[in-house]
Amino acid sequence: MATDDKSRQYPLPPSSLDSCLYTDEQQFTREIEDLFHKTWLRTFPSSDIARTNDFVIWEELDQSVVIVRLEDGSAAAWHNVCQHRGARLVEESGHCSSGRFICPWHGFIYDVSGKLRLAPLKNEFDTSRIDTLRTPPVRVEEYGGFVWICFADDTPDLKTYLGEIGTELDWFGLENFETRYRIDLSLDANWKVVVDAFNETWHVPFTHNETLSEVVRWGQAELHICDPHSWMTIPVRGLTDRAPEGADHRASHITHYLSFPNTIWSNFPTHLQTWSIWPDGPGKAKLVAYGLVGPCPDGLSEEDWARQNERDWNNFRAVTSEDARVINGWGKVSRSLGQRDYLFNRAEGRLTAFHAEIARRTSD
Ligand code: FES
Ligand SMILES: [Fe+2]
Incomplete structure (x- = not known):
């Protein structure tokens, strides 16, 4: 594989996927049995x-x-x-x-x-x-x-299963974080549509024009594939520009992880949002999200830290409802005769990897 800048940022070529895989009942059953019953x-x-x-x-x-x-x-x-x-x-x-x-x-x-x-x-x-x-x-x-x-006896222990994702997350010292917020959403879409929606950044200037597009340097995300999981780094205003030269990527970027098949972390160094997406039939999904808060950073009062966390969580809720609007719109047309192959570009490489992993696990 070429190692030009683009390949480092987006390591996988474009791909496509038959849209039936999001609506087919038998495929749904295979995913429950072959993915959800066999992973952590x-x-x-x-x-x-x-x-x-x-x-x-x-x-x-x-x-x-x-x-x-x-x-x-x-x-x-x-x-x-x-x-x-x-x-x-x-x-x-x-x-x-x-x-x-x-x-x-x-x-x-x-x-x-x-x-x-x-x-x-x-x-x-x-x-x-x-x-x-x-x-x-x-x-x-x-x-x-x-x-x-x-549910499976032969799946390796959790830390082995998480692999690189676990190593990445260890850096945060999550045992020192407190779970402070939770929201539950019901969505009219296949669970994979919801996972897809959170694993690429280039919908940001469209779906999140009001909330994120000025803050998140969505066009400079770097994708990492570590089958069956994936992650990305996203530069963000106010953090990446202030980080010292050579700072760890977890200290200088939003880091965003998918632990296969359905759990996502969106991490700042000091606090994070994390959610799981649960299939609830082929055309329904539930999203359960938590806000986790780390110790008060140096130079900030506890009151200011609490205020900042409230603000961040409210932002997260606003951003998630922007995503939900588009995701529920997908539900309205999921059985349209106009549904064809879906096309994933290089910036959607995490989706390409995700669906390739599902295909590997659900094919006989
Ligand atoms: S005692 Fe539980 S089903 Fe009879
Ligand atoms: Fe989004």
């Missing part, structure tokens, strides 16, 4: 289960998983399905002070690790089945202030 998925902030026996029910992708803080400080995750006759065992997130969950149907009692502790009419069952019964566990790890789960 970020669920919610670790701080949501701060105390022993705090638990959250995570429900996406037609799955229901209970994630609990155990006494030793680790987290346990298990499928929220009673092993008697399949009831939804736990109905609401909260704190389990008794350390026991009681099935609402016939009263099987489970402990916080998902193990069956008591079954009414136990002797009327085949006791050899009852004695070792537990809800099937789900792999769980914590990283970057969030709880992650994985």
Whole structure:
């Protein structure tokens, strides 16, 4: 590959993609089974289960998983399905002070690790089945202030899975950040349209003419592909121009990461916004976004830092609703007879890499 400036900025050639891949029901099922059931998925902030026996029910992708803080400080995750006759065992997130969950149907009692502790009419069952019964566990790890789960046994551990993205994120010291903001959006579009929408910058002068185009040097983004993930650096006014010569890219740019398949970070050195995009049927997606705030930078009062964070989060909300308008417009025409191939240019190389990865994983 040539190593001229353009190739360094945009490492992949243009590509195209059949638009049916965004609407086809069978493709959607393959993506759930071959991507989402086999990769590490970020669920919610670790701080949501701060105390022993705090638990959250995570429900996406037609799955229901209970994630609990155990006494030793680790987290346990298990499928929220009673092993008697399949009831939804736990109905609401909260704190389990008794350390026991009681099935609402016939009263099987489970402990916080998902193990069956008591079954009414136990002797009327085949006791050899009852004695070792537990809800099937789900792999769980914590990283970057969030709880992650994985449904597959043969996917490598989270840090290995994240690879270069994990190394990039380590620099920020996310364990010192606080999760301060959250928004949830429902979008009328395939989940991949939403991922695509956030992984290129050249829509900025059009979609974000009012909010971002004067601030973000969108035409100078540099793309990096590290399959299955990708990231980019974006120069930004007020940060890149003030950074000392030779400063680390994470100190001098917005750095923007996709952890495959559905989690995005948009990072300033001191604070960041991060969101996951959940498929909700072929033509629907949910976006759950968090604002994370690092320690107050030197030379700034806590009050000013709080004000700045409020302003940044409000900006993020405004920018996201600009994206949502275009994304929902896509939903209106997704089944149009005018839908053809989509064309990705060199500035859309992260989309090319993303869809190539999906094709690799969903082809038989
Ligand atoms: S389904 Fe849970 S006890 Fe019967
Ligand atoms: Fe955007």
